[in-house]
Amino acid sequence: MNKINLNKLYYFYIVAKEGSVKSASEKLHLTQPTISSQIKELEEDLGFDVFIRKHRKLDLNRNGRFVLKKAEKLFAIADELENALPIRGKAERVKINIGAIQSLSNSFIYNFSMKLWQDDSVYIRITQGSQEELMKKMDRGEIDLILSDGNYGKSKKLKSILLGQDKIVAVGPKDLEFNKRKFPKNLEDYHYISFSNQGRLQEDVEYFFDRENIHPEKIGEVDDITLMKVITKHTQSFSILPHRAVKNQLQRGDLKLLGELKELKTGLWAIFPSLSANKLVIRKVLNDYFHRKSKK
Template sequence: MSAINYKHLHYFWVVAKCGGIGRASEQLHLTPQTISGQITLLEESLGAALFDRVGRHIALNETGRMVFSYADEIFSLGEELEDMLHHRPGDRPLQFSVGVVDSVQKSIAYMLLEPALKLPETLRMVCREGKLSTLLAGLAIQSFDIVIADGPMPPNSNVRGYSHLLGESGVAFFAAPDLARQLKKGFPHSLDGAPFLLPGEDAALRPRLLRWFDRERIRPRIAGEFDDGALLKEFGAAGAGVFCMPSSIAAQIKRQYGVAEIGRSGEVTEQFYAISVERRLSHPAVVAISSAARKRGARAIRTGLRQN
């Protein structure tokens, strides 16, 4: 394998971030053919393809995702360095690094982090998404100030940390309008035998949901399992099955995906935590997030999110 050409790697990084060569060409002010050729040269130097073609689109394959994770770290640090060099010490923004577990819904993560944006200081927020174990490893070496998770610190974790409850929400069940009309009457037992889209094994909601099905003697037909919540919602909107999300964002889910709500359960809950290496929080942004959560009340995230 020859030495990596970092210009080619940068083009690849922009394409992966933009989601396609067309959008990347607009950002880089280069023709799609030029970018495509540069990525081909990068793949040849690495000895592996980085994208798979899906219809008329391209998607990162396993190797591409690994390369992207390194490229993202390289060029994000470069942007950070450039930003720091262009600010005098007194003008430098307050740095706030957050790890967000990939099973936490993006809109929930935004709602929880949004109080930090209201600080009087100029804030530079850096968010990284990933598996809990990976993010906790980063927390241990102080790559993150906090990790936003859908569960507390695992009891068997080798990382020393503290879990700060930010809120809790019941769940709502959604489906494409035609399917929702069939299942609305008789909920929740109407879900028995219905196609259901289950969150992935890493989601803290999954075991709670399955226990609730057992208690209610509901046996849905599992039509799919998804680690990616956005992909799960897309399949649900297309009519592939019923799915559940925090009831606190029900209005947004219906508006964004054109789905209908079947019913709700307060017995199945999602919890949201800030995990830190500090028992007593000190970072101004983390304090602002925790303070906003306390004002809502530990179990009042549903109300708090509706008021935002």
């Protein structure tokens, strides 16, 4: 029997605890083929198999259960040793800068970056601005990833990943007298508050109004989505926003749903450089986001 490699043993330990290579790969942030090959090499070093392989299912065999018990004791001792060591100076946190356009809700921005805020090895800076401003900062290397409502990253130097889609809705104050049967044409009978930045959402809304020959009176522009919701709540005006941005306000009754612009959808995109010093952190946050999304 060859000398046991502790890294390979640890991968086996995590797979056995998680119950599958897929779950272990998400926990370890490694690809499934990498973990599978490491376990195969461990079995070769041990001189026996540790799993019963049935299709894609892995079950511990008798030898595997024995190795797992020993591994549990070994890594428990390692944890005790680490906790008993004198406090060492903490390593410097990896800095990652995330840009988000102003039409995205704060809840979505937090939900996307949730894992990073819980990571002791990461320092996060979030900047909100227009698409143009954020792209310029990315060109200067000041931003690692942009959360956007459009796929603006069509170049060899940038990658764009679709995070999801959301419906577009018109909302007004809860006491607004509004005939939903005449929606959307009757929107022109009310005052309208729009985004001041020319993002994809605003472009799509203006195109929709022109196509449907709807001409509401615009009384102002706001570049902050939270402020827009507050103003809409306290004035006899309407605004057009992604549904997830106003979902909580609609549930609480702070705002009234006037209707859905069914022809319109807004995309949620992550844009980042193809070559990035923070590639591993970006991959980590994307994997975590899609993992949590798949469980909903």
